[in-house]
Amino acid sequence: MQDQENQEVQQPSDDAVQAATPVNGEPSLEEQLSATEAKLAEMHDAFMRAKAExxxxxxRAQEDVNKAHKFAIESFAEAMVPVRDSLEMALKVETPSVESLKEGVEMTLKQLTSAFEKNKLVEVLPAQGDKLDPMKHQAVAVVPADQEANTVVTVLQKGYMIADRLLRPAIVTAAQAK
Structure with a gap:
């Protein structure tokens, strides 16, 4: 009787035999487990690579943004250097005449205007009678005038825009309602 019990202990149960051996060509549980573990390792590796990428x-995007901020005015600075050079040359003249100073200032103004145009810096200069635009104009006074109310009477200081963004509003006086 002990021999029979030993034989039963030594022989695996029918369920264990079925789990370890392939049935109808299907892989065993150990094979399925090892295949699943290999697939898990492969997916984990792919995930880690994607995360690192x-x-x-x-x-890289943050570095590009930082460089863009750092060098944003490079184009404008390049356009302004000749203007500074012209001003410095004008100061080096020992005995300037009024005519030569005027000519130098006009040439420097042309350089400055060119630099502004190149960098999309546009003047905001409303004409007398233009409708007051609070997005581009700042009225500092309301004065009686022979024109429609809330229109520009005089421009005290030009404004400027960079592309579509207001840099400085034009300072104006506006017509008072009658």
């Missing part, structure tokens, strides 16, 4: 893209 995302971090690299984010870091």
């Amino acid at each position: 995302g971090e690299n893209i984010r870091r």
Whole structure:
């Protein structure tokens, strides 16, 4: 009887035999487990690579933004250097005449205007009678005038825009309602 019990202990149960051996060509549980573990390791590796690539893209984008901020005025600075050179040359003249000073200032103003145009810096200069635009004009006084109310009477200081963004509003006086 002990021999029979030993034989039963030594022989695996029918369920264990079925789980370990393939049925109808299907892989065993151990094979399925090892295949699943291999697939898990492969997916984990792919996930880690994708995560690292995302971090690299984010870091490169941040570096690009930082460089853009740092060198944003480079084009404008390049356009302004000749203007400064002209002003310095004008100061080096020992005995300037009024005519030569006027000519130098006009040439320097042309350089400055060119630099503004190149960098999309546009004047805001409303004409007398233009409708007051609070997005571009700042009225500092309301004066009686022979024109429609809330229109520009005089321009005290030009305004400027960079592309579509207001840099400084034009300072104006507006017509008072009658």
